[in-house]
Amino acid sequence: MEGITRVKQYLEFVRNETVSVEEYTARAIDESRKINSEYNYFNVITEQSALEQAREIDRKIKANKKVGKLAGLLVSVKDCICVKGVESRAGSKILDNYKPLFDATVVARLKKEDAIIIGKTSQDEFGFGSFNANVGVDFKIPLNPFDKERVTGGSSGGSSGMTQKASFAHVSLGESTGGSIVAPAAFCSVYGLCPTYGRVSRYGMMDYGSSLDKIGPITKDLYENALVMEVISGHDTNESTTLNVPNEEHSKYLENGNRKIRDMKIGVVKEAFGEGVSEDVRNMVWENITELQNQGVEIEEVSLPLTMKYSVPTYYLLAVSEASTNLAMYCGMRYGKNEKLEGNFNEYFSEVRSKNFGAEAKRRIILGTFARMSGYRDAYYIRAAKVRTLIINEYKRLFKRFDALVTPTMPILPPKFSEIEKLTPLQNYMMDIMTVGPNLAGMPHLNVPAGFENGLPVGMLLVGDHLQEGKLLRLANGVY
Amino acid sequence: MATSLQKNPEDKQERPEQQKTEAKIDAKDKQADEKASTVTSSAITSTEINKELIKHVAALARLKLTEKELEKFVPELKEIINTFSQLNEVNVDNIEPSFQPVELKNSLRDDIVEKSFTNEEALSNSEHKKEGYFKGPSVL
Numbered sequence: 001m002e003g004i005t006r007v008k009q010y011l012e013f014v015r016n017e018t019v020s021v022e023e024y025t026a027r028a029i030d031e032s033r034k035i036n037s038e039y040n041y042f043n044v045i046t047e048q049s050a051l052e053q054a055r056e057i058d059r060k061i062k063a064n065k066k067v068g069k070l071a072g073l074l075v076s077v078k079d080c081i082c083v084k085g086v087e088s089r090a091g092s093k094i095l096d097n098y099k100p101l102f103d104a105t106v107v108a109r110l111k112k113e114d115a116i117i118i119g120k121t122s123q124d125e126f127g128f129g130s131f132n133a134n135v136g137v138d139f140k141i142p143l144n145p146f147d148k149e150r151v152t153g154g155s156s157g158g159s160s161g162m163t164q165k166a167s168f169a170h171v172s173l174g175e176s177t178g179g180s181i182v183a184p185a186a187f188c189s190v191y192g193l194c195p196t197y198g199r200v201s202r203y204g205m206m207d208y209g210s211s212l213d214k215i216g217p218i219t220k221d222l223y224e225n226a227l228v229m230e231v232i233s234g235h236d237t238n239e240s241t242t243l244n245v246p247n248e249e250h251s252k253y254l255e256n257g258n259r260k261i262r263d264m265k266i267g268v269v270k271e272a273f274g275e276g277v278s279e280d281v282r283n284m285v286w287e288n289i290t291e292l293q294n295q296g297v298e299i300e301e302v303s304l305p306l307t308m309k310y311s312v313p314t315y316y317l318l319a320v321s322e323a324s325t326n327l328a329m330y331c332g333m334r335y336g337k338n339e340k341l342e343g344n345f346n347e348y349f350s351e352v353r354s355k356n357f358g359a360e361a362k363r364r365i366i367l368g369t370f371a372r373m374s375g376y377r378d379a380y381y382i383r384a385a386k387v388r389t390l391i392i393n394e395y396k397r398l399f400k401r402f403d404a405l406v407t408p409t410m411p412i413l414p415p416k417f418s419e420i421e422k423l424t425p426l427q428n429y430m431m432d433i434m435t436v437g438p439n440l441a442g443m444p445h446l447n448v449p450a451g452f453e454n455g456l457p458v459g460m461l462l463v464g465d466h467l468q469e470g471k472l473l474r475l476a477n478g479v480y
Numbered sequence: 481m482a483t484s485l486q487k488n489p490e491d492k493q494e495r496p497e498q499q500k501t502e503a504k505i506d507a508k509d510k511q512a513d514e515k516a517s518t519v520t521s522s523a524i525t526s527t528e529i530n531k532e533l534i535k536h537v538a539a540l541a542r543l544k545l546t547e548k549e550l551e552k553f554v555p556e557l558k559e560i561i562n563t564f565s566q567l568n569e570v571n572v573d574n575i576e577p578s579f580q581p582v583e584l585k586n587s588l589r590d591d592i593v594e595k596s597f598t599n600e601e602a603l604s605n606s607e608h609k610k611e612g613y614f615k616g617p618s619v620l
Contacts, residue, residue, distance in 0.1 A: 198582050237587075316560075369537050
């Protein structure tokens with residue numbers, strides 16, 4: 001829109017009154033609606049409240065009042081993150097009509113800096129998917145911005161697709177449990193940063209796996225990503241698992257003084273370039289690694305034998321166990337979809353849940369309930385938690401010697417819907433082979449758009465040690 | 481019982497730590513519990529994942545599956561659980577489980593009453609309410 005496509009320039013124009021936030025927002029909403037009618041990236045577009053926010057910011061600027069550092073920024077938010085007064089469903093019919101009475105901490109922090117929320121983005125139901133094809137009952141599946149016959153990747157598919165497709169300055173908030181930020185970012189060719197576990201508050205987020213969930217920015221460029229990170233990060237008294245560490249100015253990592261990366265060392269995970277990984281993907285990621293090498297980064301081949309072999313079962317056993325407890329709260333009583341009050345409580349709850357959860361949600365609830373059942377709990381849930389310890393240790397050992405590890409983000413190019421229909425649930429889960437490791441270990445990871453093969457995007461995954469998001473931003477900045 | 485949106489009294493039966501006691505809610509559950517507890521600490525064999533077991537697990541999770549769903553889910557879950565049993569290959573002797581990926585310290589705030597939702601607000605997302613309370617299904 002009028003050439004203002006990037007956030008940095010737009011925010012400057014807002015501040016010096018070159019652009020009217022209200023007009024810009026109105027046109028952005030129009031465009032969002034058009035894109036949505038074709039690609040299904042939104043579950044809700046919040047035209048009215050966005051325009052109200054925009055007018056308020058224009059007023060403040062005209063009156064020379066102080067505005068926040070994100071004044072006028074247009075933000076879309078994954079459906080599982082609560083926005084006060086806006087229907088928030090985590091992509092599930094069981095939360096129909098639920099209008100939160102409060103903002104999630106991340107949303108409150110964005111609004112405090114005068115960012116504008118334009119809508120809730122589509123996702124796999126409660127985050128249960130790698131392709132965003134597992135949407136809830138009566139929801140629409142988002143389509144890949146480069147080819148409508150292909151998937152966006154999931155579960156933050158709406159956030160990633162919209163970030164790629166929007167011609168206006170825009171960022172999105174995604175959420176990851178086992179790869180749901182970087183996987184769709186790879187398939188839609190945008191930057192997706194999944195922060196260290198505990199770096200960003202989960203307060204006001206609909207839980208999937210509480211020991212795994214993270215909220216993070218999905219953006220078209222790195223500066224935008226860093227800018228959002230520095231606003232949403234930080235300790236939160238409402239969320240006891242947030243880390244009490246000093247806040248960082250993430251955008252500083254992208255300044256000229258930090259451009260030199262020749263002192264850095266990365267490990268190329270050899271198992272991630274083997275069997276089952278498409279040759280197109282392998283070659284494209286290697287080209288990017290070579291580029292880093294040309295910049296003076298030291299490269300060494302490393303191995304993550306335990307992680308690459310066992311992280312998928314470990315992740316799924318823990319994630320579904322946690323999910324099955326978290327989803328127990330949805331029973332048609334205090335919020336969300338309800339039915340006619342009939343039968344005893346068991347019959348009523350079963351009726352509501354059976355009608356309104358989608359197939360994958362049911363599958364994961366059953367699997368998680370099974371893995372925690374007495375008699376099976378030690379063999380599945382507890383054993384997986386022990387293997388998780390070994391996986392964390394495997395990463396920790398490598399991070400003593402390396403600044404980051406590199407793999408492809410997804411083992412394949414974005415597949416067609418007709419191709420994924422043939423996959424069994426287990427084959428679906430296997431697609432997460434690159435991403436579940438860092439998620440289990442709580443390590444920050446960033447999808448870097450690596451290039452295109454036959455018009456389809458490839459993503460490179462950079463994984464860092466706890467709290468080392470800055471190193472990932474610096475390395476990604478060095479690729480181009 | 482206008483409860484906080486964050487806490488959910490009726491999800492007790494699902495909490496991992498309470499699984500054992502809660503599985504004994506009724507006689508039917510108890511029977512299955514005793515049957516299951518004979519398979520302690522080891523993975524189960526493929527033959528044990530059958531329609532009856534999946535039906536029972538679904539009922540514990542308050543899900544009623546149709547015949548069609550059962551026919552689809554049983555082989556799928558069998559494949560998943562069998563494959564996931566490969567974790568048995570990993571030696572986890574003397575390894576502590578990780579329930580968090582990072583080290584977390586207890587994070588407590590001062591015990592001071594803060595502003596919370598009014599009764600009306602807390603009830604605003606439900607259609608089933610009466611005289612300032614949530615109205616639930618009958619217990620019996």
